Amino acid sequence: MTFLHTLQNKYKGANSVEKLIYINTAIFVLTVFFSVFSGLYKEQTNWLIDWFSLDSSTEVYLSKPWAIISYGFLHADFFHLLSNLIVLYFIGNLFIQYFTQKQFQTFYFLGIIFGGLLFILSYNYFPLFSDKQGQLVGASAGVSAIFVGIATHMPNYQLKLRFIGFVKLWHLAGIWVVLNFMGLNGGNAGGNFAHLGGALFGYLYTKQGTRENTGILNWLITRFQKKEKPLKTAYRSTTKKKKAPVNSGPNQKQIDAILDKISKSGYDTLTKAEKEFLFKQGKR
Numbered sequence: 001m002t003f004l005h006t007l008q009n010k011y012k013g014a015n016s017v018e019k020l021i022y023i024n025t026a027i028f029v030l031t032v033f034f035s036v037f038s039g040l041y042k043e044q045t046n047w048l049i050d051w052f053s054l055d056s057s058t059e060v061y062l063s064k065p066w067a068i069i070s071y072g073f074l075h076a077d078f079f080h081l082l083s084n085l086i087v088l089y090f091i092g093n094l095f096i097q098y099f100t101q102k103q104f105q106t107f108y109f110l111g112i113i114f115g116g117l118l119f120i121l122s123y124n125y126f127p128l129f130s131d132k133q134g135q136l137v138g139a140s141a142g143v144s145a146i147f148v149g150i151a152t153h154m155p156n157y158q159l160k161l162r163f164i165g166f167v168k169l170w171h172l173a174g175i176w177v178v179l180n181f182m183g184l185n186g187g188n189a190g191g192n193f194a195h196l197g198g199a200l201f202g203y204l205y206t207k208q209g210t211r212e213n214t215g216i217l218n219w220l221i222t223r224f225q226k227k228e229k230p231l232k233t234a235y236r237s238t239t240k241k242k243k244a245p246v247n248s249g250p251n252q253k254q255i256d257a258i259l260d261k262i263s264k265s266g267y268d269t270l271t272k273a274e275k276e277f278l279f280k281q282g283k284r
Contacts, residue, residue, distance in 0.1 A: 016101040017092035020108065021085050024139060027073045028081050049074060054116050054136040056123030056190060072112035074137035084139045087147065094157075095150045107149050107205065108142040111198035115141020118197030119190050134190040141198030144180075148173050149202035173199075255281055 011022055034048040054071035055061055061068070075081040096104050119136050150157075155170035177199055183192035258274050270278070 015093075015096060016104050017089060017096060020092070020139075021089060024073055024075070024081065024085060028075050028078075031074060049135075049137065054119060056120055056134040056136070058120065058124060061120060068113055068116045069109065071116060071136050072109075072139045072142050075139070076137055080138060084143055088139065088143050091143070091147050091150060095146050098150065098153060104146065107145045107202060108139075110205070111142040111145025111201050112139070114201040115144070115194035115197035118200075119194040122190060122193040136190060136194055138191065138194075140191065141194045144176070144195045144198035145202035145205070147176065147202065148199040149206045152203050152206040251281065 007022075011019060014022065031046065031048055035046050051064065052067060052070040053074055054067045055064075075084065092104065095107070099107075116136065119134075123134055151169040151173035155168065155173075157169045158166040159169065159172070160166050177196065180192040180195045180199070183189065186192070254277065258270065258278055
């Protein structure tokens with residue numbers, strides 16, 4: 001129980017980046033468990049992978065629509081998991097220094113969705129894959145959205161890489177995008193399409209934030225953003241003043257009458273005496 005309590009406390013005190021790392025690691029452990037379980041019973045497939053991975057077939061996808069998000073928390077092997085989480089840790093913690101943790105979650109989840117959609121489109125509408133089917137797992141689309149998003153926001157920020165030196169973020173992001181384009185002719189073409197989908201969302205989301213938001217992208221963004229309610233606070237403040245006025249004497253009644261007149265007819269309708277009275281009261 002002590003070990004579980006320690007993990008629970010670490011998770012509660014973690015930021016959004018660390019929580020995603022914990023969740024992805026825990027799900028990978030479950031995946032390994034189900035793989036061992038399937039092997040013991042001589043099953044050919046891993047039930048967890050089949051049920052939560054994203055299939056290129058639209059018919060299969062419609063039977064499990066949650067897969068457009070759940071695939072982003074599954075990984076094919078330990079190296080696949082490790083590479084994604086290392087990038088997520090360093091780039092994610094850099095990201096939340098300049099964006100909110102809510103925005104970090106938006107980039108991650110919508111990056112996964114955009115990557116998954118491009119993956120499905122590539123297999124169903126691109127001639128290269130017209131006679132093939134695929135299955136997608138991995139958080140790379142969400143990581144790509146975060147990576148390209150922060151690189152778009154501050155392209156000249158420099159990271160110090162061992163044996164290389166300082167490299168600008170936009171250079172690294174550009175290399176990542178080029179490598180994925182080159183990978184479209186390889187065996188993991190569907191995965192590369194997903195990475196590019198996440199990268200495209202990261203770029204568009206960041207660019208959209210620098211000008212007036214319009215279109216469907218803005219609608220998607222606003223679904224994930226926390227809404228502020230400044231009017232509610234002002235309303236409460238005004239209500240309290242009406243219920244418990246500081247001065248309930250004759251002067252206050254006269255002030256209220258003048259203010260009521262202003263709200264109905266405007267300041268210019270006040271008489272000279274009313275204006276002078278209001279001015280004197282404001283100086284007190």
